[in-house]
Amino acid sequence: MTEEDHWAADRVLAEDAVMRATIIETVSPLFYARGFTAVGMDELRAVTGVSLKRLYRLFPSKEDIVEEVLLSWRGTWEANLRAQVESTQVPRERLLAVFDFLAGWFTSEGFRGCAFINSFGELGGISGRIPAIVRAQKKEFQEYLARVATASGAPETLAPQLAILAEGAVTTAAIAGSAESARQARAAAEILVDAALAPAASTLIAL
């Protein structure tokens, strides 16, 4: 194989990569809105304009597309969350920013709950890799929250509690179709955060 062939092959691979990315970006909203099983390969072909043959050359199977969509969601979710958290430097506000982020998300067009939880409900009963990705995303979120919390000097018990509050707010908002749970969760979080950041005062009460 000549050097030019190497270059050409690399270029093809790069083009495939960008094509894969645009496909994932295009089909993600569909999967989010209706679920994975409800969107067929032919609909993916129609919405992307990419022939089935090419789709199957770019992705070995539909499950691989689903996986990459999940990974893409993970990336955008983390980026949006980080942006909101890092918009302030006050430790207390950084922790509560999680719930402001949720409030904005819940009121956004087409909100239908956490894609990972939905995927878990849809595919958790059957095969392997999807639940693992869901688990990884939740773990990542919890660890990020733990970093923010410990940076604020909070005890390590706080972060899991806030994570549970956030998780509950998301599913409650999705099912009830209302953004109210973000406010309610934020109010609860304020109490927990204040209790955690002022341990002396609460001890005082206990006495």
Added chain:
Amino acid sequence: MTEEDHWAADRVLAEDAVMRATIIETVSPLFYARGFTAVGMDELRAVTGVSLKRLYRLFPSKEDIVEEVLLSWRGTWEANLRAQVESTQVPRERLLAVFDFLAGWFTSEGFRGCAFINSFGELGGISGRIPAIVRAQKKEFQEYLARVATASGAPETLAPQLAILAEGAVTTAAIAGSAESARQARAAAEILVDAALAPAASTLIAL
């Protein structure tokens, strides 16, 4: 139609009702373990020993079976929850009993999250009656919690917060495969309940 015919017809209807109940009871664990779409009618026939013909005479369609299974889950869930809550008379303990109930549930064999949330993830994208049932169950839970909370003299902001905590604990436990979230949610609930039941003290802190 003679009077005896009336009796016979009633007896048949009654037998159908009990048969329906036993079928629902038999297939519920299957649906819970693997999801609704993953369990086919033929498997229902095999596990119940009831022929397809009779199944379709007892239930107009698979969706009707799914609906009744959801309603059955609703009943057992509420009964178990009530039993745990009413095992004590101390207002504070009654509220926290919710999370003790969760802890027991999470460690039970075959726990795989909230059947309603899973169903919502599986079938929420395609319309119909199932999401409505899920919504009704969540509303019922929140209202029950609100009754317990107000009976304890807590402000009406507490119950939604506890509901969100419980919801989050369930999905966290399901995805992480651990019962830890019940303990963590209980700890958070203690703080919220104590803050709500001792408003004077927290006001004192604020000053």
Added chain:
DNA sequence: AGGACCCGGGAACGAGCGTTCTCCTCGGTT
């Protein structure tokens, strides 16, 4: 210019599903 290769369109295939139909057996009635 000619041929080899690539690629999109879409038909085809095989599996799985919910639902219905057919055949046969069996128990009860006249």
Added chain:
DNA sequence: AACCGAGGAGAACGCTCGTTCCCGGGTCCT
């Protein structure tokens, strides 16, 4: 004893879906 309707077993039907195959046209190299 003969008939009749109900009910079970399971094949059949129609549909959907993931995946593959075939064909026709276009493109690039020689």
